[in-house]
Amino acid sequence: MEYTPETLYRAYRSMKLIREFEERIRAEYQQGKLPGFIHVYRGQEAIAVGVCMHLSDEDYIASTHRGHGHCIAKGCDIEDMLLELACKQDGICKGKGGSMHIADMKKGMLGANAIVGGGPPIAAGAALTAKTLRNGKVSVAFIGDGASDQGTVAESLNLATVLQLPMIFLYENNHYAEFTKSPKPDGRIAARAGAYGMPAVTIDGSDFFTVYETLAEAVERGRTGGGPTAVEAIATRYYGHFEGDPQQYRDAAEIAAARANADPIEKFLQDHRCKDLDPAQIAAIDAEIQSILDAAVERALAADDPTPDQLYADVYLSYRGETA
Ligand SMILES: Cc1ncc(C[n+]2csc(CCOP(=O)(O)OP(=O)(O)O)c2C)c(N)n1
Ligand SMILES: [Mg+2]
Numbered sequence: 001m002e003y004t005p006e007t008l009y010r011a012y013r014s015m016k017l018i019r020e021f022e023e024r025i026r027a028e029y030q031q032g033k034l035p036g037f038i039h040v041y042r043g044q045e046a047i048a049v050g051v052c053m054h055l056s057d058e059d060y061i062a063s064t065h066r067g068h069g070h071c072i073a074k075g076c077d078i079e080d081m082l083l084e085l086a087c088k089q090d091g092i093c094k095g096k097g098g099s100m101h102i103a104d105m106k107k108g109m110l111g112a113n114a115i116v117g118g119g120p121p122i123a124a125g126a127a128l129t130a131k132t133l134r135n136g137k138v139s140v141a142f143i144g145d146g147a148s149d150q151g152t153v154a155e156s157l158n159l160a161t162v163l164q165l166p167m168i169f170l171y172e173n174n175h176y177a178e179f180t181k182s183p184k185p186d187g188r189i190a191a192r193a194g195a196y197g198m199p200a201v202t203i204d205g206s207d208f209f210t211v212y213e214t215l216a217e218a219v220e221r222g223r224t225g226g227g228p229t230a231v232e233a234i235a236t237r238y239y240g241h242f243e244g245d246p247q248q249y250r251d252a253a254e255i256a257a258a259r260a261n262a263d264p265i266e267k268f269l270q271d272h273r274c275k276d277l278d279p280a281q282i283a284a285i286d287a288e289i290q291s292i293l294d295a296a297v298e299r300a301l302a303a304d305d306p307t308p309d310q311l312y313a314d315v316y317l318s319y320r321g322e323t324a
């Protein structure tokens with residue numbers, strides 16, 4: 001596949017924005033400035049970006065509890081996300097969701113989800129809409145290796161095959177579910193999805209180019225009536241399950257090896273396809289990202305909390321068309 005410089009800079013910017021966004025929120029969280037729980041995506045950036053670069057705002061994704069990367073790659077606004085993480089009234093979900101419940105319908109981002117395995121049925125529903133309306137849209141469910149065993153995923157695989165939905169099951173196999181290491185060999189998750197009767201592959205999720213090329217085919221299949229695809233992307237969870245997790249269940253050598261060998265951004269920059277990228281342009285992108293984050297953090301921390309009235313708005317739906 002040929003890559004224009006624009007595509008390469010775009011991929012770099014998106015991966016780096018995810019990385020720096022999360023490093024900044026970790027720092028703010030450690031100082032007690034952000035409430036709730038955060039689950040960091042570091043190490044998996046090439047997956048969100050390699051997938052979402054094939055999608056427009058009209059396509060759908062359903063995310064997980066580890067969703068910042070998916071949101072950013074799908075184009076959610078950084079300031080609105082930071083306001084949401086700080087639970088402020090102008091947040092992307094008006095401050096009621098926080099890190100684990102970011103949704104942005106304008107961007108086809110159907111929601112991060114604290115329910116493990118909650119995303120695939122939602123993505124399948126969106127895919128059914130696309131198929132019914134014949135509008136050529138596709139729907140991607142991001143699914144952890146832990147989530148892959150949920151019944152909701154099995155039902156979604158079944159429905160997607162039976163109805164030949166324009167859907168992609170994007171498994172991110174980082175070998176951990178919370179504090180438990182997966183005993184399964186790589187490839188088992190794709191094999192199970194394949195048994196439902198859809199094309200299913202296992203790929204290196206730390207390599208942007210592999211993800212991008214695999215998804216080019218899967219998205220095209222979905223858009224042209226070829227039905228669902230499953231992709232098991234092998235990845236590394238760089239940090240703990242949640243920010244602050246001391247990781248006593250993971251030995252130091254394993255953590256060090258993961259951090260040394262599996263950085264998708266380093267891998268990208270060292271790839272021969274990036275050899276002509278201009279270091280000055282890369283530095284300019286890095287500087288632009290820092291200024292976006294500086295402004296977003298400053299605004300988020302100074303912004304207003306929701307008022308008591310706002311907290312109850314949009315929570316209950318009245319079928320007479322009013323909110324309670
Ligand atoms: C239905 C449900 N069961 C259990 C949990 C608790 N829980 C939160 S994250 C998690 C592990 C998920 O692992 P995986 O799907 O591999 O995603 P990762 O954290 O590795 O990104 C569990 C069990 C939950 N949130 N929802
Ligand atoms: Mg996992």
